Amino acid sequence: MKVSRRFKLQIVISGILTLSILFTAAIWLFASFQVNKKSLETSYLKNNYWYAKKLASETNTLLSSMDAVLQTVADQAAYHSGKEMQEDVAALMDSREPYFNSVFIVDQNRIVQAVSPSATGISIGQQLDSSVSQRAVTLKKPFISTPYRGITERLIVLVSYPIFDGSGGYKGFVGGTIYLEGDNILSNMLEKHYYENGSYVYVVDQTGHLIFHPNKQRLSEDVSENKIVAKVLKGEEGFGKVVNTEGKTFLAGYALESKSGWGIVSQTPLSITNEPICNMIVRSVKLAFPFVVLVWFFAWWISRRISRPLQQLASYTEETTKTLGQPPVPIPRVRTNIYEIQQLFESVKYSSQHVHSYLSQLQEETQTDGLTGIANRKTFDFVMKDLMHNDIPFSLILLDIDHFKKINDTYGHPMGDEVIKFLATVMPDVIREGDMCFRYGGEEFCIIVLYSDEEGAGNIAERLRQTMEQSISPAGIAATLSLGISAFPKHAVSPNELVKLADKALYQSKQEGRNRVTIFSQGFSGHV
Structure with missing residues (x-):
């Protein structure tokens, strides 16, 4: 008869613990890499976006300054001629930080009246025949050209400003060139x-x-x-x-x-993004390794404490079987017995139930806003995705409290919190059964109105707006609301886009005076 291989309990427990530690470490490393990579990518994306916005603003300021300089020369050129014009453009090019590589003035026939510096490839009396100069004369307004090759084969962008005399007659334009391939x-x-x-x-x-x-x-x-x-x-x-x-x-x-x-x-x-993440993983492994070894030895010691009494009992049983008919084998002195193991099992079972209850409570807390007690942003994102995944139509009301910063500044942040909690208690009273309220963040809230088009949601939004307008908040004043509405699937089929459109409608409510409801529609927004 073949005897199956048997393992001691301590070896089994130690093996399971070792594999668990290794698998946990591997999963943690993989998850850390993915999460940190995503976080780092998102950070770079957003930083680059705001950086591009900043440069766009700086470029706008620069171009506005260029326009202002050219306008000044154009105003002078309206009453100057000949030598005076040449002095105007020379003075501009001699400034401490000239905006342009060259400046020139032409009349309405594109004849050069003044130019600085002289080594630009054009001269006084010459007629410009480029399509860019023709367009500047035709437009008779400030103009920034697309890149073109000038007479000297330089790649140029032209910035021009029209010249009008005192009676409004067009006299030409003053142009500033930017050499794209040079300084x-x-x-x-x-x-x-x-x-x-x-x-x-x-x-x-x-x-x-x-x-x-x-x-x-x-x-x-x-x-x-x-x-x-x-x-x-x-x-x-x-x-x-x-x-x-x-x-x-x-x-x-x-x-x-x-x-x-x-x-x-x-x-x-x-x-x-890969190098800093890999460096972080290596540092984390080095830092965690001593603790992992310590945990493993501690786990091994615990497994020995658990398995030793059972091993003693198993040895006692085996010895008893071998010595039948002989004096009984003394019962080993152990620190535990079956009754204690059962008690431990019951305790573990009770603890498991307790932990489950705690985890359930913890999960509920992660889904609820701590200040208002209503669902939070994380729950809102989950509900939105679930509704869209199941093609359930709904409308989204996005709202915030008007002049909330003023409330905080005047009455203090604790009172601002009370106003937020007051709004959270009013919202459930005006919605229908089955609709859901969420705190989106700060003083912003949102309502999901199930199986309703934007008009139905507009009625609920207007009811909420009127209720808040007619109610006295804890601050002793009426806290009015601005609201924006979009609908799924009519307006958008993705959560981000739907929120973006509702936010656009909300922004229009703000722009048009606050304390109002705006429904998003293609091309324009309409008020309730």
Whole structure:
């Protein structure tokens, strides 16, 4: 008869503990890598977006300053001629920090009246025949050109400002040129935003051609097929991953400069996120290793304490079987017995129930806002995704308290909290059974109105608005609301987009005076 292999309990427990530690460590390392990578990517994306926004603002300020300088010269040129015009443009180029590589004045027939510096490729009396100069004369208003090759084959952007005499008659324009391939105030401002980790900034004009790039050989290249460039040319702003023409993946943020229509993109190579995460994992492993060894030895000691009494009892049983008919084997002295094991089992069972109850309570707390007692943002995100996944139609009401900062500043933050809790108690009284209220964050709340179009949700929103308007809050004043509404699936089919549209409607309520309800609709928003 074949005897099956038997293992001692202590070896089994130790083996299970060892495997558990190894598997737990492996899962933790994998999860840490994924979570930190995602977090780091998101951080780079958002930082690049805000950086692009900042550069767009700085570029807008720069272009506005350029316009102001050209306007000053244009105002002077309206009453000057000949030598005086030449002095005007020379004075501009002699300034401490000139905005342009060259400045010139032409009349309505595009005849050059003044130019500085003289080595620009054009001379006084010469007629400009470029399509850019013709367009500037035709438009008769401030104009920023797309990149073009000038007479000297330089890659140029022209910034022009019209000249009108005292009676409003058009006399020509004053133009300032920016040499894209040389030093200029625009490139000097943007070139400092190049980093050793591979991050860099580039700028495209209204047609998707590069007007600034760290690699000047790429200037004037058409990159409109790049999906990030395509978005920014449509007037969109945001961030996302993008694969460039060399097949490298970047984390890009993009923004639009409104005055010129230029798109500004700040991007970081995706590959740089791996090194800090790997370094963090290595440091974590080194730091945790002594503790893991300590835990393993402690677990081994515990397993020995548990298994030793059972092993003694098992040996006693075996010896008793072998010595039948002989004097009984003395009962070993052990610190536990079956009764104690049963008691331990009952205690563990009770503890498990207690832990389950505690975990259930903890789970409930993670789904509830601590201040108001209603569902929190995390629950809101889960409910939204679940409803959309199951194609259940609903409307979203997004709302916040008007002038809440003023309430905090006037009455103090504790009173601000009381106003928030007051709103949380009013909301359930005006919604229907089955509808759900959530605290979105700060003084912002949202309501999911199930199986209702935006008009039905508008009635509920208006009822809530009127109730708050007619009620006295704990601060002793009426705390009014601004509300925005969007509907699934009519307006959007993704949670982020639906919230974005409701927020857009809410923003319109704020813009139009607050204390009102706005329903989002394509192309415009309507009030309830």
